[in-house]
Amino acid sequence: MKDKPGFLARKVAADILGNVVHKRRPLDGELDANSGHSGFRELAANDKGLVRAILGACLRHRGELNELLDRLLDRRIPEKTGRVTDILHVAMAQMLYLDIPDRAAVSLAVDHASVDRRAVPYKGLVNGVLRRLGREREDVTGDLDGNRLNTPGWLLDSWTAAYGEDVALAIAGAHQNEAALDLTVKDDPAGWAERLGGVVVGAGSVRLHRKGAVDALEGFAQGNWWVQDAAASMPARLLGDLSGKRAADLCAAPGGKTAQLAAAGAKVTAVDISQSRLKRVTENLARLGLEAEVIASDLREWEPSAPFDAILLDAPCSATGTIRRHPDVPWIKQAYDVGVLSEVQSVLLRRVAGWLQPGGTLVYCTCSMERAEGEDQIASFLTDQPGFELVPVLPEEVGGLEAVVTPEGYLRTLPCHAATIDGVETGLDGFFAARIRRL
Numbered sequence: 001m002k003d004k005p006g007f008l009a010r011k012v013a014a015d016i017l018g019n020v021v022h023k024r025r026p027l028d029g030e031l032d033a034n035s036g037h038s039g040f041r042e043l044a045a046n047d048k049g050l051v052r053a054i055l056g057a058c059l060r061h062r063g064e065l066n067e068l069l070d071r072l073l074d075r076r077i078p079e080k081t082g083r084v085t086d087i088l089h090v091a092m093a094q095m096l097y098l099d100i101p102d103r104a105a106v107s108l109a110v111d112h113a114s115v116d117r118r119a120v121p122y123k124g125l126v127n128g129v130l131r132r133l134g135r136e137r138e139d140v141t142g143d144l145d146g147n148r149l150n151t152p153g154w155l156l157d158s159w160t161a162a163y164g165e166d167v168a169l170a171i172a173g174a175h176q177n178e179a180a181l182d183l184t185v186k187d188d189p190a191g192w193a194e195r196l197g198g199v200v201v202g203a204g205s206v207r208l209h210r211k212g213a214v215d216a217l218e219g220f221a222q223g224n225w226w227v228q229d230a231a232a233s234m235p236a237r238l239l240g241d242l243s244g245k246r247a248a249d250l251c252a253a254p255g256g257k258t259a260q261l262a263a264a265g266a267k268v269t270a271v272d273i274s275q276s277r278l279k280r281v282t283e284n285l286a287r288l289g290l291e292a293e294v295i296a297s298d299l300r301e302w303e304p305s306a307p308f309d310a311i312l313l314d315a316p317c318s319a320t321g322t323i324r325r326h327p328d329v330p331w332i333k334q335a336y337d338v339g340v341l342s343e344v345q346s347v348l349l350r351r352v353a354g355w356l357q358p359g360g361t362l363v364y365c366t367c368s369m370e371r372a373e374g375e376d377q378i379a380s381f382l383t384d385q386p387g388f389e390l391v392p393v394l395p396e397e398v399g400g401l402e403a404v405v406t407p408e409g410y411l412r413t414l415p416c417h418a419a420t421i422d423g424v425e426t427g428l429d430g431f432f433a434a435r436i437r438r439l
């Protein structure tokens with residue numbers, strides 16, 4: 001069975017899906033080239049691509065797949081591990097969302113069930129359900145409400161409370177598609193857009209609608225640009241002219257914002273708790289020909305030797321703004337995580353704000369769409385810290401996108417923002433940023 005073409009890729013896909021949705025392990029970790037799932041690491045490059053595509057479809061459409069199983073089964077499958085459901089999801093995702101013939105998807109799922117100790121009693125059921133899906137596809141899938149089904153209730157409720165129901169559903173809709181590849185360039189965005197066949201979006205990012213290895217693109221080896229979502233590039237831009245200033249990039253790894261601050265001429269100190277993630281900061285800076293002092297330390301203990309003119313705090317968060325790029329986030333995070341992380345954000349913000357020079361500027365940001373990790377943090381900080389004032393963000397600082405600046409003057413991007421530019425589907429990661437000055 002192991003040698004049957006395509007079998008191992010499906011088996012690895014079901015295994016990784018189980019690790020993500022039942023054990024809440026991040027997908028990036030499972031797919032890591034050095035420390036990821038051992039079966040995945042041994043696959044040929046084209047099978048790795050297939051596994052990524054299957055997992056992307058399984059996670060983006062997880063709610064629809066569960067609903068379809070409810071419709072196709074008379075009773076729920078009484079297995080504890082979830083393995084049968086994972087095998088079914090992997091096959092259904094191929095049949096419904098990838099260009100793979102039904103018969104290949106069904107037969108490989110049945111093969112997998114036949115060799116799995118926990119799934120073998122359900123081998124006949126797997127075959128029956130998948131064949132029925134093939135026959136009745138139009139009828140059973142016709143009225144699926146993907147936007148609602150594919151978003152866990154706590155997230156849809158949180159976005160509805162924050163932005164209203166229409167926007168919450170538009171956010172959920174944007175998550176059905178993978179995000180484009182965005183680059184931050186050292187200079188000349190229009191020139192790089194033309195050279196690479198992309199468009200300029202947001203506040204001067206270059207967007208490419210292509211797949212494939214980024215290191216093969218012009219300008220990568222020469223260090224002319226780095227990969228960074230258009231919204232993720234906005235917070236560092238809010239620090240304005242940094243030439244010759246002392247700037248701290250706090251929670252810096254993997255270093256997209258460190259590179260922005262260094263490219264803007266700042267003398268940068270980059271701090272992060274994770275030694276392994278900081279390796280990527282050092283590698284990226286070397287490729288880009290940029291410099292920063294890189295420090296591995298816990299910000300709850302570290303102290304700078306002198307105050308800073310500018311501080312960027314990209315605090316650890318639930319990352320619900322990055323679901324387009326990380327479709328596992330809705331299935332590995334819970335409302336509880338937002339509560340725990342917002343405590344950490346509150347502690348870090350109060351501590352690092354004290355490291356600003358009088359008159360210095362701090363930008364606080366998170367890649368979260370939860371108000372508890374954004375607007376609520378700043379409102380409570382400004383209430384109990386009278387020595388600081390909000391400096392509102394202006395639309396012209398972020399590419400003229402009025403929709404991403406709130407009436408209070410916060411930056412608040414959402415995946416449904418900037419949805420179409422020049423007839424091209426775009427969208428932004430969900431980000432929050434606020435700019436504060438020390439009085």
Ligand SMILES: C[S@@+](CC[C@H](N)C(=O)[O-])C[C@H]1O[C@@H](n2cnc3c(N)ncnc32)[C@H](O)[C@@H]1O
Binds near residue numbers: 255258298317367
């Ligand atoms: C959102 S990521 C930062 C992304 C980064 N700023 C960029 O643009 O590439 C958050 C980072 O916070 C770091 N972190 C979490 N808790 C920390 C702490 N107590 N002290 C320092 N860094 C911490 C994590 O290791 C993680 O790299």
